[in-house]
Amino acid sequence: MRRALILSAAFHVALGLLLLTGLPDFGEKLEVEEAVTVDIVAEPASLLDKPPEPPEPEPAEAAPLPERAAASPAPQVAARPEPREEPPPPEPEPPPPEPAPPPPEPEPAPEPEPAEIEPVPVPEPPRAVARPIAKPTPPELPKPEPEPAEIAQAAPKPPATPIRKPPPPEPEPVPEPEMVEAEPVEEPPEDEFSAMLRSVETLNKRVKADERREGEGTAESEKAVAKDNDAPVIASLTASEIGAIKQQIERCWNVPIGVRGIETMQVTLRIRMTVEGEVTSVDIEDRSRLAADSGFRIVAESAQRAVLSCRLSLPPEKYELWRDMVMTFHPRDAISG
Amino acid sequence: MSRLTRRAFQGAGLATLAVAGMGADPLSAQLRVDITSGRVEPMPIALSPLFGASAEDSSLGAAMMDVVAADLEGSGLFRVIDGRAYIQSPAELQDVPRFADWRQINAQALVNGRIERQGANGLGVEFRLWDVFAGSQMRGLRYDGERDNWRRIAHKIADIVYERLTGDGGYFDSRIVYISETGPATRRVKRLAIMDQDGANHSFLTDGNRLVLTPRMAPDGRRVAYLVYQSPAPQIYMRDLSSGRENVLGSFRGMSFSPRFSPDGGRMLMTLASEGNSDIYAFSTASRDARRLTTAPAIDTSPTFSPDGQRIAFNSDRGGSPQLYVMDADGGNVARISFGSGHYGSPAWSPRGDLVAFTKIKGGMFHIGIMEPDGSNERLLTRSFLDEGPTWSPNGRVIMFSREDPGTDRTRLFTIDITGYNEREVATPQDASDPDWSPLIS
Numbered sequence A: 001m002r003r004a005l006i007l008s009a010a011f012h013v014a015l016g017l018l019l020l021t022g023l024p025d026f027g028e029k030l031e032v033e034e035a036v037t038v039d040i041v042a043e044p045a046s047l048l049d050k051p052p053e054p055p056e057p058e059p060a061e062a063a064p065l066p067e068r069a070a071a072s073p074a075p076q077v078a079a080r081p082e083p084r085e086e087p088p089p090p091e092p093e094p095p096p097p098e099p100a101p102p103p104p105e106p107e108p109a110p111e112p113e114p115a116e117i118e119p120v121p122v123p124e125p126p127r128a129v130a131r132p133i134a135k136p137t138p139p140e141l142p143k144p145e146p147e148p149a150e151i152a153q154a155a156p157k158p159p160a161t162p163i164r165k166p167p168p169p170e171p172e173p174v175p176e177p178e179m180v181e182a183e184p185v186e187e188p189p190e191d192e193f194s195a196m197l198r199s200v201e202t203l204n205k206r207v208k209a210d211e212r213r214e215g216e217g218t219a220e221s222e223k224a225v226a227k228d229n230d231a232p233v234i235a236s237l238t239a240s241e242i243g244a245i246k247q248q249i250e251r252c253w254n255v256p257i258g259v260r261g262i263e264t265m266q267v268t269l270r271i272r273m274t275v276e277g278e279v280t281s282v283d284i285e286d287r288s289r290l291a292a293d294s295g296f297r298i299v300a301e302s303a304q305r306a307v308l309s310c311r312l313s314l315p316p317e318k319y320e321l322w323r324d325m326v327m328t329f330h331p332r333d334a335i336s337g
Numbered sequence B: 001m002s003r004l005t006r007r008a009f010q011g012a013g014l015a016t017l018a019v020a021g022m023g024a025d026p027l028s029a030q031l032r033v034d035i036t037s038g039r040v041e042p043m044p045i046a047l048s049p050l051f052g053a054s055a056e057d058s059s060l061g062a063a064m065m066d067v068v069a070a071d072l073e074g075s076g077l078f079r080v081i082d083g084r085a086y087i088q089s090p091a092e093l094q095d096v097p098r099f100a101d102w103r104q105i106n107a108q109a110l111v112n113g114r115i116e117r118q119g120a121n122g123l124g125v126e127f128r129l130w131d132v133f134a135g136s137q138m139r140g141l142r143y144d145g146e147r148d149n150w151r152r153i154a155h156k157i158a159d160i161v162y163e164r165l166t167g168d169g170g171y172f173d174s175r176i177v178y179i180s181e182t183g184p185a186t187r188r189v190k191r192l193a194i195m196d197q198d199g200a201n202h203s204f205l206t207d208g209n210r211l212v213l214t215p216r217m218a219p220d221g222r223r224v225a226y227l228v229y230q231s232p233a234p235q236i237y238m239r240d241l242s243s244g245r246e247n248v249l250g251s252f253r254g255m256s257f258s259p260r261f262s263p264d265g266g267r268m269l270m271t272l273a274s275e276g277n278s279d280i281y282a283f284s285t286a287s288r289d290a291r292r293l294t295t296a297p298a299i300d301t302s303p304t305f306s307p308d309g310q311r312i313a314f315n316s317d318r319g320g321s322p323q324l325y326v327m328d329a330d331g332g333n334v335a336r337i338s339f340g341s342g343h344y345g346s347p348a349w350s351p352r353g354d355l356v357a358f359t360k361i362k363g364g365m366f367h368i369g370i371m372e373p374d375g376s377n378e379r380l381l382t383r384s385f386l387d388e389g390p391t392w393s394p395n396g397r398v399i400m401f402s403r404e405d406p407g408t409d410r411t412r413l414f415t416i417d418i419t420g421y422n423e424r425e426v427a428t429p430q431d432a433s434d435p436d437w438s439p440l441i442s
Helices: A002-034 A037-049 A066-071 A148-153 A192-203 A218-224 A239-252 A287-292 A294-309 A316-322 A331-336 B002-022 B055-074 B099-104 B147-166
Strands: A113-116 A267-273 A279-284 A324-329 B031-035 B043-047 B078-080 B109-118 B122-131 B136-146 B175-182 B189-196 B211-217 B223-229 B235-240 B246-248 B255-261 B267-274 B277-284 B290-292 B300-305 B311-316 B323-328 B343-349 B356-362 B365-371 B387-392 B398-404 B411-417 B424-426 B431-437
Touching (some): A239 B031, A287 A294, A294 B147, B055 B147, B147 B189, B387 B431
Antiparallel strands (some): B109 B122, B235 B246, B267 B277, B300 B311, B311 B323, B411 B424
């Protein structure tokens, strides 16, 4: 009993001493542990990528615009209803027609009817957004015919469009164009176009917000990630590097403000690039909506144009991190921004 | 302990940054970037003159593209790049454009094409709209028509370009009927006039001997109804634009005014006044039967159909002051929709159906405004000494109205975007009032 008491006392004393002196050690242990952080994030990715990395198949094909597809096969008439000549009502009303001879009438001219013409094959993949020409066969324009309505049916004639050499890719983003003046009415003028946008936004609030499809492309992205495992482990792009990419694209994005309901849209692009910063492909997600919604298509094309018209300045040593990226364009923020 | 906590937070912060930068899936290195800002300005577009084989054709091709340019710039949504900056000439542009040349001047879209003569007065025109940065064709169309009709073909090209780049229908191939005015206030001469939407192809339809008012274009764009003041009472006339023939729509007791067509052109709404009471009637242009739609002991006037023909907006002082009301096409379910301060008048239902334009008098000033058909979201677009008579562009995006200058009898036509911006005067040879915008010419 006594022995036990002594033992217990000794143990408590030892415990007390340990508590007093031992704390710093715990702290250090934890510190060591914490050093793992970022590397762990990067590691599995590179491991995963290692085995089956097929060389990224460069998409020779960036989906042709629906318009184009529609236009290609057969020139079709955008049929407008043919004007019917209305016979003047046979109304023998008392007040006689105006005595003065009717002044010259505006022409009741025959309707110029449109006919679709085939797209000319575009020889040059512009900065690699390759849009393989849907049909290698020569395009052509329907023969002119006196009767507008029938033109669409006319047999296509062989095209005489020589293929040109692709011009060198290249453009620098050019200085900002200036704006057309218009007079604001009630609100204090700020940026007219921003104001126009905001107003359109309020006018079109009925349209429901669209859900962007998420997650698509992650499987592909896994293989797209650094296949070069010998490269030094790169933690990530820094916040300022990502911010720089964002800013560069934002300077190149001309928001198509005329599109109704634009504030409810969101466009996601998958972009692949060369180490020199050349865009090799830009694919628009949600292709089904692209075909069905002309407004969405216009916003999507504006986003695509922003990517294509921008020459991005990117850190080459981190190529593996930006060679394949996903950009989501938010018109609502751009409008209200 | 505090050290531990801080470090843990730092670690968590780093991890968050990495995830934000690398995507939601931590295993994926795919970079994700959100674009939340952009340039908000008219789209820069290049319009290359249409190529013609002869000098004469080339100058016509250039004139046509000038019309397209004026249309597109007039909308406020496009900036046409000065032709002197174009690197590729119209002759070189007959095939696929050298996109690099157009990227160089930051043209986001390009229109090119050519014209060719066909016989004595025939004209073949084809054009293509290109996405310069994507390097692809967006539209390609051909028109065959009469040479004299070249402006209309140009307007049609502008409509196609506008539609493809904004997603909204165009409105350029349309016409305006209005009342042209000359002379002092005491002896004002008023004539019915018609012109293209851009003021071209202007002509007078009446000679000024009779007082004419409130012209309204039929939905087919081929007839005009208008009011003629003559003894013993004003009458509503209908004029066929191609034959020039006109006749009285009907003989009504009392005064008739404010004619407006139904969307299918088969009926007309009008106001008939007798013994101090004005009511709205629907009149069949075929059977000539008139049916009374309102019975209130008040002034009910300025009726306008919704584009589906199911409802009618009108103006009434039945509540004590002129306000806007909506009712079913048969006169049932009347509901007041304007509740703001001031007086409202001359409603015009948008061809898209989403808005009703009106004139509002408040604080001694006139405004053109818009509201939704249930009266919500009222917005005033203009403010002046006297603005009145709104009429809609065929796509429901632009409103035309007449404005009188203070201290003069000068009245002119203006257009304004429904956002309240891009107000522009529409040039007319003389003073102008009471405009009515036709649908797209079919």
